Amino acid sequence: MKRILIIGASRGIGLAAAEEFATRGWHVTGTVRGTAKTPLHDLRTARPTAIDIASVDITDRDQITALHQQLKGQSFDILLVNAGTANTNQNETIAETTTEEFTRVMVTNALSPMRVVEALSDLVMPEGDNRCHVFRTGQRRGKYQRRP
Numbered sequence: 001m002k003r004i005l006i007i008g009a010s011r012g013i014g015l016a017a018a019e020e021f022a023t024r025g026w027h028v029t030g031t032v033r034g035t036a037k038t039p040l041h042d043l044r045t046a047r048p049t050a051i052d053i054a055s056v057d058i059t060d061r062d063q064i065t066a067l068h069q070q071l072k073g074q075s076f077d078i079l080l081v082n083a084g085t086a087n088t089n090q091n092e093t094i095a096e097t098t099t100e101e102f103t104r105v106m107v108t109n110a111l112s113p114m115r116v117v118e119a120l121s122d123l124v125m126p127e128g129d130n131r132c133h134v135f136r137t138g139q140r141r142g143k144y145q146r147r148p
Contacts, residue, residue: 005076005123006030007058007116008083010038017080019043022050029076031056031067031083058083058112064119075125081116084109 004021008014009030018030018040029052032038044051056067058081085108087101 001025001027002077003027003029003075004078004080005071005120007056007079007081007113007120008033010040014080014082015039015043017082018051022047026050026077028052029054029071029074033057033083056083058116059108061115064116068119068123071120071123074123076123077125079117079120079124081113083113083116 002025004017004026006014006018006021006028009018009028010032014030015038018028022028022043027050030040031054032040033056035055040051040053044053054067054070056063058064085105087097087105089096089101
């Protein structure tokens with residue numbers, strides 16, 4: 001059975017990928033941030049033999065290390081990093097975005113996925129479909145304003 005590790009599978013595209021891979025007969029390990037119940041938990045209830053859930057906040061290096069330890073001994077055909085965030089206020093313009101907010105988004109969407117791939121790539125099998133993917137959408141939906 002092929003196996004995929006999806007980082008950021010609690011909702012949206014990550015959840016849809018988890019469901020699709022499970023439907024195609026893959027075993028899916030999906031991650032969520034925190035301990036709250038998510039739609040991924042509902043999917044696991046519906047497909048308990050196809051879905052495992054782990055928790056990680058990709059901005060926390062200690063949690064990435066802990067996830068690696070938790071998954072040690074397992075191997076995956078694909079590592080898909082989908083976790084990310086958008087600006088807190090989707091209506092502000094680029095000029096209105098604070099440096100702190102920009103930094104938070106960039107650490108989450110650029111630096112942290114690279115850390116995840118670096119930390120977990122040894123869990124991806126060296127043969128077959130061995131792939132590491134970083135998938136980002138909706139990172140920034142803010143408005144751009146032209147200067148007069």
